[in-house]
Amino acid sequence: MTWLDDNSITLADLSQEDLDLWLTTNPTWRRDLKPFIRWAVARRLTSKVTIPTKKYGLPSRSLDTDELNQQLRRCLNDDTLPLEARIIGALTCLYALPTTRIVELTTDRFHRDGDDAYLTISKHPVLLPPRLAVLIERQITSPACRTSVLQQSHTGTPGFLFPGRPPSRPRSPQTVNHYMKLHGLPGVSARNTAMMEAITDLPPIVVSDLFGIHPHTAYAWDQYAQNSWAEYFEAVQSTD
Structure with missing residues (x-):
C-alpha cells in the first residue's frame, strides 16, 4: 500500500502489470501478499489481479x-x-x-x-x-x-x-x-532478462549495491538463474 501511495496508484486502479512490477523487486513477499490480494478481489476493492504461482517466486515473463x-x-x-x-x-x-x-x-x-x-x-x-x-x-x-x-x-x-x-x-x-x-x-519482460544477465555476470552483493535492490532479492535472482541454467543443461543433454 505504501508503494501504491508513493506512485499515485489507488487500490481500485491496481493493474496486473503494476502487481507484477512490484513483485519483480519484492519476490520474497509473494506468499504474504496472496491472502491480501484474494481478500481485496473478493470484496471488489481492486480488479481481478492474481499473484502467479512461480517456482522460486520470480516473474516468468522474459525475452531471449x-x-x-x-x-x-x-x-x-x-x-x-x-x-x-x-x-x-x-x-x-x-x-x-x-x-x-x-x-x-x-x-x-x-x-x-x-x-x-x-x-x-x-x-x-x-x-x-x-x-x-x-x-x-x-x-x-x-x-x-x-x-x-x-x-x-x-x-x-x-x-x-x-x-x-x-x-x-x-x-x-x-x-x-x-x-x-x-x-x-x-x-x-526486458527487465527480467536484464536482471538474469546481470546476476549471471556479477555476484549478487555487487548487483544489490549497484542497482539498489535488497540483498535477499539479489540472492533470490541468483538462485533462480542457477536453477534455470541447470534445467537448460539438463534439457540439452536429454536431446543428445
Missing part, C-alpha cells in the same frame, strides 16, 4: 538475449523514437531498473569524469555507454528538464530527470509503462 539486445540497440540508435523513451528503455535493458526507480532519478545523479560518464543508481556510480550518456545529457538540457531544475532549485532539491506535471513531481510509473508500450519498447 537476442530480443533484449535488439531492443537496446533500438533505444540507443533509433532517432525516430522520443528521447525520453530511448533513455528509459536503455536503462531497463542495461541495468534492469523498474519504472518506479527510473522515474525517481534526478539530474544530479548524472556526472562526467573526464571522458567517462556515470549515473548513480543507488549508492555507487555506474559507468554509462557513451551513446546513453549523450542521450541523458540531451535530456538534462531539454526545456522540460531545465524548468524542473529551475523550480526545484528554489527548494534546494535536485530536479527530476523525467519531470511530471507539475515538474516538482516525478512521472507516474503507470503513465510511463503505457508510454513505453505505445512505442513497443522494453517493459517487465
Whole structure:
C-alpha cells in the first residue's frame, strides 16, 4: 500500500502489470501478499489481479538475449523514437531498473569524469555507454528538464530527470509503462532478462549495491538463474 501511495496508484486502479512490477523487486513477499490480494478481489476493492504461482517466486515473463539486445540497440540508435523513451528503455535493458526507480532519478545523479560518464543508481556510480550518456545529457538540457531544475532549485532539491506535471513531481510509473508500450519498447519482460544477465555476470552483493535492490532479492535472482541454467543443461543433454 505504501508503494501504491508513493506512485499515485489507488487500490481500485491496481493493474496486473503494476502487481507484477512490484513483485519483480519484492519476490520474497509473494506468499504474504496472496491472502491480501484474494481478500481485496473478493470484496471488489481492486480488479481481478492474481499473484502467479512461480517456482522460486520470480516473474516468468522474459525475452531471449537476442530480443533484449535488439531492443537496446533500438533505444540507443533509433532517432525516430522520443528521447525520453530511448533513455528509459536503455536503462531497463542495461541495468534492469523498474519504472518506479527510473522515474525517481534526478539530474544530479548524472556526472562526467573526464571522458567517462556515470549515473548513480543507488549508492555507487555506474559507468554509462557513451551513446546513453549523450542521450541523458540531451535530456538534462531539454526545456522540460531545465524548468524542473529551475523550480526545484528554489527548494534546494535536485530536479527530476523525467519531470511530471507539475515538474516538482516525478512521472507516474503507470503513465510511463503505457508510454513505453505505445512505442513497443522494453517493459517487465526486458527487465527480467536484464536482471538474469546481470546476476549471471556479477555476484549478487555487487548487483544489490549497484542497482539498489535488497540483498535477499539479489540472492533470490541468483538462485533462480542457477536453477534455470541447470534445467537448460539438463534439457540439452536429454536431446543428445
